[in-house]
Amino acid sequence: MPKIAIVKFPGTNCDEDVKHVLVNVVGLEAEIVWYKEFSVNKWDAIILPGGFSYGDWLRAGAIAARTQAVDELVEARDRGVPVLGICNGFQILVEAGLLPGALLYNDVGRFVCKWIRTVVERPRGPWLALVRDGQVLDMPVAHAEGRYYVDEETYISTLLKSPVLKYLQGFNPNGSIHNVAGVGSEDGVVFGLMPHPERASEELLVPRGFSPGGRVIFESIAHSLKRGW
Amino acid sequence: MPLTQEEVEEIRKILGREPTVEELAMFEAQWSEHCSYKSSRLLLKLLPTEGMHVVVGPGRDAPAVRLFKDFAIVFKIESHNHPSAVDPYDGAATGIGGIVRDILTLGAKPVALLDMLYMGEPWDPHANWLIRGIVKGISDYGNRIGVPTVAGDTWFDYAFNTQPLVNVACVGIVPLNRLVLGSIRPGDYIIIMGNATGRDGLLGSSFASKPLAEDTDKEIGAVQVGDPLTEKLLIDALQILVSRRLVKYIKDLGGGGLTTAISETCADHGLGAAIELEKLHIRQKLTPLELLVSESQERMLVVVEPVKLSEVEEILRNYDVMYSVIGRFTEDGVIKVFCNGVKVAEVPAKELARPRAVRRVSHPPAEALKGLKPLYSLPPEPSYEEALTKLLSSPNIASKRWIYEQYDHEVGVRTVVKPGLGDAAVLRLLDGSSRGFAIKGDANPRYTSIDPFNGAANSVAECFRNLVAVGAKPIAIVDELNAGNPEKPEHFWYFEMMLKGLAWMAEELRLPVVGGKVSFYNEDHRGRQVKPTTTIVGVGRVKDVSRAVTMDLKESDSVIAVVGVTYPELGGSEYLYKVFGLEEGEIPRPRPASELRNAKLILKAVELGLVNAVHDISVGGFAVALAEMAILGNLGVEVDLDLVHARGVMRLDELLFSETQARYVVEVKSNRVEEFKRLAQRMGVRISLAGRVLDKPVLILLKGSKTILSADLGLLRDSYNSLEKAIEGGA
Numbered sequence: 001m002p003k004i005a006i007v008k009f010p011g012t013n014c015d016e017d018v019k020h021v022l023v024n025v026v027g028l029e030a031e032i033v034w035y036k037e038f039s040v041n042k043w044d045a046i047i048l049p050g051g052f053s054y055g056d057w058l059r060a061g062a063i064a065a066r067t068q069a070v071d072e073l074v075e076a077r078d079r080g081v082p083v084l085g086i087c088n089g090f091q092i093l094v095e096a097g098l099l100p101g102a103l104l105y106n107d108v109g110r111f112v113c114k115w116i117r118t119v120v121e122r123p124r125g126p127w128l129a130l131v132r133d134g135q136v137l138d139m140p141v142a143h144a145e146g147r148y149y150v151d152e153e154t155y156i157s158t159l160l161k162s163p164v165l166k167y168l169q170g171f172n173p174n175g176s177i178h179n180v181a182g183v184g185s186e187d188g189v190v191f192g193l194m195p196h197p198e199r200a201s202e203e204l205l206v207p208r209g210f211s212p213g214g215r216v217i218f219e220s221i222a223h224s225l226k227r228g229w
Numbered sequence: 230m231p232l233t234q235e236e237v238e239e240i241r242k243i244l245g246r247e248p249t250v251e252e253l254a255m256f257e258a259q260w261s262e263h264c265s266y267k268s269s270r271l272l273l274k275l276l277p278t279e280g281m282h283v284v285v286g287p288g289r290d291a292p293a294v295r296l297f298k299d300f301a302i303v304f305k306i307e308s309h310n311h312p313s314a315v316d317p318y319d320g321a322a323t324g325i326g327g328i329v330r331d332i333l334t335l336g337a338k339p340v341a342l343l344d345m346l347y348m349g350e351p352w353d354p355h356a357n358w359l360i361r362g363i364v365k366g367i368s369d370y371g372n373r374i375g376v377p378t379v380a381g382d383t384w385f386d387y388a389f390n391t392q393p394l395v396n397v398a399c400v401g402i403v404p405l406n407r408l409v410l411g412s413i414r415p416g417d418y419i420i421i422m423g424n425a426t427g428r429d430g431l432l433g434s435s436f437a438s439k440p441l442a443e444d445t446d447k448e449i450g451a452v453q454v455g456d457p458l459t460e461k462l463l464i465d466a467l468q469i470l471v472s473r474r475l476v477k478y479i480k481d482l483g484g485g486g487l488t489t490a491i492s493e494t495c496a497d498h499g500l501g502a503a504i505e506l507e508k509l510h511i512r513q514k515l516t517p518l519e520l521l522v523s524e525s526q527e528r529m530l531v532v533v534e535p536v537k538l539s540e541v542e543e544i545l546r547n548y549d550v551m552y553s554v555i556g557r558f559t560e561d562g563v564i565k566v567f568c569n570g571v572k573v574a575e576v577p578a579k580e581l582a583r584p585r586a587v588r589r590v591s592h593p594p595a596e597a598l599k600g601l602k603p604l605y606s607l608p609p610e611p612s613y614e615e616a617l618t619k620l621l622s623s624p625n626i627a628s629k630r631w632i633y634e635q636y637d638h639e640v641g642v643r644t645v646v647k648p649g650l651g652d653a654a655v656l657r658l659l660d661g662s663s664r665g666f667a668i669k670g671d672a673n674p675r676y677t678s679i680d681p682f683n684g685a686a687n688s689v690a691e692c693f694r695n696l697v698a699v700g701a702k703p704i705a706i707v708d709e710l711n712a713g714n715p716e717k718p719e720h721f722w723y724f725e726m727m728l729k730g731l732a733w734m735a736e737e738l739r740l741p742v743v744g745g746k747v748s749f750y751n752e753d754h755r756g757r758q759v760k761p762t763t764t765i766v767g768v769g770r771v772k773d774v775s776r777a778v779t780m781d782l783k784e785s786d787s788v789i790a791v792v793g794v795t796y797p798e799l800g801g802s803e804y805l806y807k808v809f810g811l812e813e814g815e816i817p818r819p820r821p822a823s824e825l826r827n828a829k830l831i832l833k834a835v836e837l838g839l840v841n842a843v844h845d846i847s848v849g850g851f852a853v854a855l856a857e858m859a860i861l862g863n864l865g866v867e868v869d870l871d872l873v874h875a876r877g878v879m880r881l882d883e884l885l886f887s888e889t890q891a892r893y894v895v896e897v898k899s900n901r902v903e904e905f906k907r908l909a910q911r912m913g914v915r916i917s918l919a920g921r922v923l924d925k926p927v928l929i930l931l932k933g934s935k936t937i938l939s940a941d942l943g944l945l946r947d948s949y950n951s952l953e954k955a956i957e958g959g960a
Binding site: 014016054114 | 365368369372373374375456457458461462547548549633634635636637638639640641642644645647650657659661774775779781783
């Protein structure tokens with residue numbers, strides 16, 4: 001049975017939520033691993049969950065990105081082990097240079113927690129294996145530093161060749177450039193996104209008018225780890 | 230409040246000698262109103278605190294109530310009014326920190342936060358600054374510790390322009406057999422874990438126990454600064470320590486700091502303690518006196534038996550939690566404090582922890598009469614549409630989206646009914662079952678300022694209704710009484726009446742008041758009390774969270790029913806204030822018998838699946854409740870007012886805007902109307918089948934064949950969503 005590590009830093013707070021979905025909703029094996037005890041060897045996939053690692057001191061994700069645990073992530077990437085960063089996890093991946101761009105303070109100037117709608121472009125890799133191109137995924141966001149920024153050159157040279165998640169028109173909660181909500185490495189093995197798929201994996205938690213769009217991401221990794229991608 | 234001459238005399242008697250400066254500071258902290266309840270303790274005995282579900286009643290840092298046979302809920306309320314007036318951001322943030330730690334003391338996992346904010350008018354520049362700071366403080370702290378802020382209550386009122394009321398509550402859940410109830414023995418170790426002690430919040434509880442000075446900036450040193458990351462580490466570390474049964478007892482270092490934590494723990498267990506102050510981990514060099522009364526945040530006291538000490542230390546080190554072992558409990562009932570081998574204090578724990586209660590003088594002021602004044606000659610009725618628009622855009626009624634979107638209300642994946650859609654939040658336990666609970670906080674400062682007895686009773690009733698409206702069975706409440714200066718008889722009267730109203734209604738609705746808090750000295754620098762306010766937070770049991778009901782209308786052609794009877798009760802209403810500028814008159818009567826009867830009908834109807842939506846009628850009355858349901862559901866509605874049961878109503882505005890208690894608006898499924906009718910008949914509940922849901926976006930009120938109001942839903946929605954503009958475009 002493939003096993004997934006959920007890496008917890010001081011201040012991480014969505015670790016149990018992700019574990020709940022992996023174990024109870026899609027039936028995978030998963031463990032929460034304290035950052036000091038994390039090494040890449042034992043795991044088939046790695047998730048950096050949301051929260052406020054190191055209290056968002058300096059910048060969101062900046063301090064966690066400089067821990068030993070992230071050196072392990074670089075090795076994971078080099079070995080082709082799937083890595084997913086959600087919210088603060090995405091911020092850490094960007095800070096660590098594992099994904100392009102930067103995440104700035106929301107243009108509204110405050111934390112935003114609400115349901116939004118996204119669309120997937122160029123789905124590829126283990127995290128989006130079951131997603132169609134152009135598929136709409138509903139999920140909630142909850143962040144203060146989620147305004148994605150990348151220079152135009154990188155956007156054209158990199159993002160346009162990679163799997164990207166975009167806020168649908170009218171749902172961009174933070175002023176992200178090109179409506180970017182998430183971005184992957186070109187092969188999609190490393191993927192990061194600001195919305196919370198683990199909060200959108202069960203019908204019970206979905207407000208009227210939306211659907212549980214996060215679940216397919218976890219189903220994708222379950223599928224990929226069994227059958228490849 | 231500094232110690233009075235009589236109190237110093239009493240301390241001399243207790244010690245049989247002159248107290249040291251350290252001892253005096255310890256007494257000042259512990260005997261402050263904030264820590265000792267000396268002015269309120271005698272009256273608090275009126276509250277009904279017992280009940281079949283109560284596991285831990287008042288007395289500990291937080292109470293526990295049996296939610297299901299194997300699960301307890303731990304919940305508590307706290308005020309941070311004074312600090313928030315001086316430094317809104319840190320004041321509100323540390324309020325969250327404190328209430329979460331109270332929940333941790335019983336070994337529970339904190340799963341929900343609530344904020345009950347009674348603030349100034351958004352268009353007043355100072356009040357606007359306070360509003361933004363308070364909400365951001367709660368947002369930054371609550372979000373960072375990973376506990377969702379799921380519900381609350383707000384009121385915007387000129388009376389709070391300089392002194393707001395910031396009441397916060399936290400809910401924890403714990404399997405009954407994991408509750409940390411504690412039995413400390415002499416020789417057990419005292420560990421202080423968390424933040425290093427610094428010079429912040431020195432004698433903060435004493436600062437909160439007197440009126441704000443004119444120049445509050447000078448008191449900034451009494452306000453603590455929060456560190457949510459450390460709080461999060463405390464939460465996580467305690468979950469581990471509790472699950473491995475490594476700690477015997479847990480206590481928060483809150484108001485009164487180390488002094489209060491140690492004296493109360495000792496007094497509760499008939500023990501003493503020997504403390505070595507130099508062992509405490511510190512941020513800066515402090516004198517023994519400062520170490521004893523510092524209110525640095527994010528610190529907790531845990532009691533560990535000797536054989537488990539090394540295991541506890543290893544866990545704390547691994548999880549990056551600072552700690553120090555500062556002493557042990559002793560048999561003699563005396564607290565001895567040493568610093569580098571020198572004894573700086575020696576006081577008997579019981580006498581320190583429990584100052585003599587005071588019965589304060591209580592007298593109604595002349596303005597209390599305005600609550601007895603019948604309203605019989607109101608100005609002519611305005612345009613109903615204009616009045617409704619005005620009410621929907623009133624900050625007291627408008628959508629609180631600007632606030633709750635700044636809070637992570639979903640972390641924990643438990644929040645089934647989210648803010649803005651239900652009368653209360655509904656969370657699942659996430660234990661594999663479909664069980665859960667509902668939670669809500671309520672107050673109406675206008676009611677309690679006009680008629681404190683009935684106003685407080687109505688707070689209890691509104692909380693009760695809000696829980697019922699989502700399909701939850703209310704099981705217990707906690708209260709926060711925000712009052713003026715207890716040394717002024719005309720302020721103390723309000724406190725006394727609020728307390729009596731609360732006690733009466735809680736008894737009538739069979740809701741034990743399992744815990745609470747009193748906040749005095751809420752007056753401005755001119756000595757005027759802010760509106761005295763009774764805040765109630767209630768918990769309800771939900772057997773199946775998937776059946777929880779929200780207030781948004783769901784489908785056209787379903788039927789609108791009004792449950793309960795409407796009386797001409799415009800006194801103290803939002804309508805009277807917004808439209809005529811009046812804050813007076815008899816406020817709506819509390820109606821406990823109707824509340825119980827009508828709640829039973831709602832709960833049964835929800836259980837049988839007869840209804841699509843339920844909304845309690847409160848501020849703004851029937852018209853506002855109906856408009857909210859239509860706006861949120863994005864479906865129109867048509868109601869014939871002639872069909873709504875009312876008694877003694879002379880004018881239509883009385884029917885539309887009276888805030889008569891014990892009423893609900895219900896959307897009944899079109900194919901279940903007969904069943905609903907029969908059910909109501911059988912239960913002896915007055916219902917009015919008064920209208921239906923439309924598939925076009927319009928709100929229509931008829932009187933027989935005459936249309937008296939026909940409003941476009943889009944325009945009503947704009948009014949309802951205007952709070953953001955009032956605040957962001959405000960100052």
